[in-house]
Amino acid sequence: MDDATFQLIDRAVNDQPQSTVTVLSSLLAVEDAIGYIPTEAVEAVAVRMDATVNDVWAVATFYPNFRFDPPTDLRVEVCWGPSCHVMGATAVIAAAQEALGLSDEGDTLDGKATLRYNTCLGACAHAPVMAINHHLAGRITPDSARSRIASALATAPAH
Amino acid sequence: MTAPTESPFDAILAEARRRWEDLTAGDRPWIRVGTGLAGEAAGGFEVVAAVKATLEQQQVTANVSEVGTLGLCFAEPLLDVQTPNGPRVFYGQVTPELAERIVREHVAGGNPLPENAIGYLGEPAQAPVGITNLQDHPMMALQQRIALRNAGNIDPSDLYQYIANGGYSALSKALTEMSPEDTLGEVRTSGLRGRGGAAFPAGIKWGFLAGNPDPNKYILCNCEEGDPGAFNDRGILESDPATVVEGITIAGYACNANRGYIFIRYGHNQPIDRTRAVIRQAYELGLLGQNILGTDFSFDVEVALTGDSYVSGEETALMEAIEGKRSMPRYRPPFPAQVGVFGKPSNINNVKTLAYVPEIVARGGQWFAGIGTPPDPDNRINGSSGTAILCLSGDITYTGLIEVPLGMTLRQVLFDMAGGVPNGKSMKLLQTGGPLGGVLSASDANLDLVLDFDVFRAAGAILGSGGIIVADEDTCVVDLTRNLIAFCQYESCGKCFPCRMGMSHLLEVLERISNLEGTEEDLALMRNIGENMQAGSLCGHGQLGFNPVSSALRYFGHEFDAHIREKRHTGDCPDQVFSPRLTRR
Ligand SMILES: Cc1cc2nc3c(=O)[nH]c(=O)nc-3n(C[C@H](O)[C@H](O)[C@H](O)COP(=O)(O)O)c2cc1C
Ligand code: SF4
Ligand code: FES
Ligand code: FES
Numbered sequence: 096m097d098d099a100t101f102q103l104i105d106r107a108v109n110d111q112p113q114s115t116v117t118v119l120s121s122l123l124a125v126e127d128a129i130g131y132i133p134t135e136a137v138e139a140v141a142v143r144m145d146a147t148v149n150d151v152w153a154v155a156t157f158y159p160n161f162r163f164d165p166p167t168d169l170r171v172e173v174c175w176g177p178s179c180h181v182m183g184a185t186a187v188i189a190a191a192q193e194a195l196g197l198s199d200e201g202d203t204l205d206g207k208a209t210l211r212y213n214t215c216l217g218a219c220a221h222a223p224v225m226a227i228n229h230h231l232a233g234r235i236t237p238d239s240a241r242s243r244i245a246s247a248l249a250t251a252p253a254h
Numbered sequence: 255m256t257a258p259t260e261s262p263f264d265a266i267l268a269e270a271r272r273r274w275e276d277l278t279a280g281d282r283p284w285i286r287v288g289t290g291l292a293g294e295a296a297g298g299f300e301v302v303a304a305v306k307a308t309l310e311q312q313q314v315t316a317n318v319s320e321v322g323t324l325g326l327c328f329a330e331p332l333l334d335v336q337t338p339n340g341p342r343v344f345y346g347q348v349t350p351e352l353a354e355r356i357v358r359e360h361v362a363g364g365n366p367l368p369e370n371a372i373g374y375l376g377e378p379a380q381a382p383v384g385i386t387n388l389q390d391h392p393m394m395a396l397q398q399r400i401a402l403r404n405a406g407n408i409d410p411s412d413l414y415q416y417i418a419n420g421g422y423s424a425l426s427k428a429l430t431e432m433s434p435e436d437t438l439g440e441v442r443t444s445g446l447r448g449r450g451g452a453a454f455p456a457g458i459k460w461g462f463l464a465g466n467p468d469p470n471k472y473i474l475c476n477c478e479e480g481d482p483g484a485f486n487d488r489g490i491l492e493s494d495p496a497t498v499v500e501g502i503t504i505a506g507y508a509c510n511a512n513r514g515y516i517f518i519r520y521g522h523n524q525p526i527d528r529t530r531a532v533i534r535q536a537y538e539l540g541l542l543g544q545n546i547l548g549t550d551f552s553f554d555v556e557v558a559l560t561g562d563s564y565v566s567g568e569e570t571a572l573m574e575a576i577e578g579k580r581s582m583p584r585y586r587p588p589f590p591a592q593v594g595v596f597g598k599p600s601n602i603n604n605v606k607t608l609a610y611v612p613e614i615v616a617r618g619g620q621w622f623a624g625i626g627t628p629p630d631p632d633n634r635i636n637g638s639s640g641t642a643i644l645c646l647s648g649d650i651t652y653t654g655l656i657e658v659p660l661g662m663t664l665r666q667v668l669f670d671m672a673g674g675v676p677n678g679k680s681m682k683l684l685q686t687g688g689p690l691g692g693v694l695s696a697s698d699a700n701l702d703l704v705l706d707f708d709v710f711r712a713a714g715a716i717l718g719s720g721g722i723i724v725a726d727e728d729t730c731v732v733d734l735t736r737n738l739i740a741f742c743q744y745e746s747c748g749k750c751f752p753c754r755m756g757m758s759h760l761l762e763v764l765e766r767i768s769n770l771e772g773t774e775e776d777l778a779l780m781r782n783i784g785e786n787m788q789a790g791s792l793c794g795h796g797q798l799g800f801n802p803v804s805s806a807l808r809y810f811g812h813e814f815d816a817h818i819r820e821k822r823h824t825g826d827c828p829d830q831v832f833s834p835r836l837t838r839r
Contacts, residue, residue: 113556114554114556115515117578118579119559119560119561119578119579121578122561123559126520144578154578154580157563158560158563160521174482175740176482176483176741178482180734180737181649181724182648214480214564215481215483217488218291219292219483219484219647220645220646220654221292221295221296221653229523231291231295233295233296
């Protein structure tokens, strides 16, 4: 781990703006800063919270927000909640998988992109909904999912 | 002139009014763009960028605000232009190109675009030529907006705008004219029932906490809102978070509590950022913190975040999450009013419940009690006062967020207001109250149900948090049921095995049935699993988790029969049906 990343972790864990600081708030702060939870962050949170490393892992593994290796450059989320399901999410998800060459959630083989399922992205009134790097897009069709992903892939830096 | 008796609130109010006057009647037009979650999904931020770029290019000065949602989500991105002292002219489904034209022709040129406008709000005498009153739109006409009174109208991040529109007069009134007992009394009188799902009377719950003499007590506001299809809690916090911050402060006063948390899911940035912004301003103005408005009442509020976990919306799991742990429900007793978050007595309410409180205190409990449905003890109806804040999505002409008096029928909401199912299709079913609420067929009898917590319960459905997902005739019930159970399975926290294993087993059986491999025994098997889940689960997730299956069998048993007995699909489900098989690691 490089120094810069370590410093980001240190700052995220030790300079939280709100007054109630917990294991979970610290992990979310790290996720926000660097997009994943490396072992060093688990240790930093344990020290800050006077908890055991096991306590911290217990929380980190419970919430599906956290990933434990560096994130890819492109995060594609597709909603499978019932509003989106009724409006055709099944076909959108299939199109997103196809566009990324995946058969399920996860990272692409070239490490450029990640597909995540989401239970509700909160814009149900514009179902089906997807998000690309946390930016919501609604009324998605299989075609628009494919083209949004293709153009995002084209602009994502190569590895 | 400053009168010697002027209270600290009068000075704040005067400043707020001065600013509002400047915004609405000053020398600049005011442009508001919907940038709630639905606004974002429709491209609202791109519209804001186009507006700002065009203003600069045209060298026109105007105030531009990112507002929450007016509730007409189907028309997002929604943009409105208010010229000084004039009406607001609304444009729907605005693209960046249309935004540019609106700025050039309407804002800079003074000529509204009737062919693109969806309506105006303001004095009918000022109606722009060729533009109808938005208040006459079916989605607006039958609304009674209490909790949503400011949504889409004010900049949600600017506390002064909330105050200029009547905000904080209720807290000021409570602190200066009413005792904590009087304040609690108004909430009792109002008959306000919790809007988080269980519809428990808020006044009674507050009474449990008020009666506890501990000097450290908490009020928790639940905006976990994991129910897919529900977006009203986030809608309130992204559109008018100050009403919730004022509401939780009043609850603190009524219960003699000293701290509050507003609990929101990580990643929902508009609600989080806007709530934090008004909390910061409330501290600056002395509306939070030590000695609020110069009285001896002190109260602190902060936002707490949770990770993705549906069950963290359950009240005791939420306390675990605020403490930073895995959000798994606790055993009760002890109840939260004795031992809550950080071991201290706590009261927990939903966002909507607290959002009503300022208006209840300002106008009196009797006023609120007069809205909605009266009690009918013979039919075990306790009465549901106030409004329903509904989220309409799915196969419905007008999707969005509306607030209507309880007592209205589903038919009025879905047909008179929301325009029914588009494309000439018929309405097949409704999914209400979150996945645990199951499905309700769109039969004549069900469409005549009135919005009332107990009427819905008697019909086997949950009004709950107010999410209504509409499905048309093309929707396959077997597939939808499997989707709902896949959600319940994915979200089981795993603490008790009847829920953890029962949900997985139900999902397996439903997959078998939708692959035409189900057997006659499968229906009995599912019922058996459901009974065990109900009897042996700690929290509502497992106890109610069979609802999606039982309600689907009740109304659409024949579709299951066709799959099992006749090995025949009843819809056109794709072969490779997506079904997440995720569990928590
Ligand atoms: C599995 C589960 C999930 C829940 N999720 C929420 C939620 O997201 N928001 C909410 O306000 N209440 C939720 N509740 C209900 C809360 O436990 C609690 O009853 C409610 O927040 C109380 O607020 P009220 O009295 O204002 O209704 C959930 C309950 C269960 C069993
Ligand atoms: S019923 Fe389910 S969600 Fe609730 S505590 Fe038990 S396992 Fe967790
Ligand atoms: S169900 Fe997909 S955004 Fe809510
Ligand atoms: S599973 Fe949908 S028609 Fe058979």
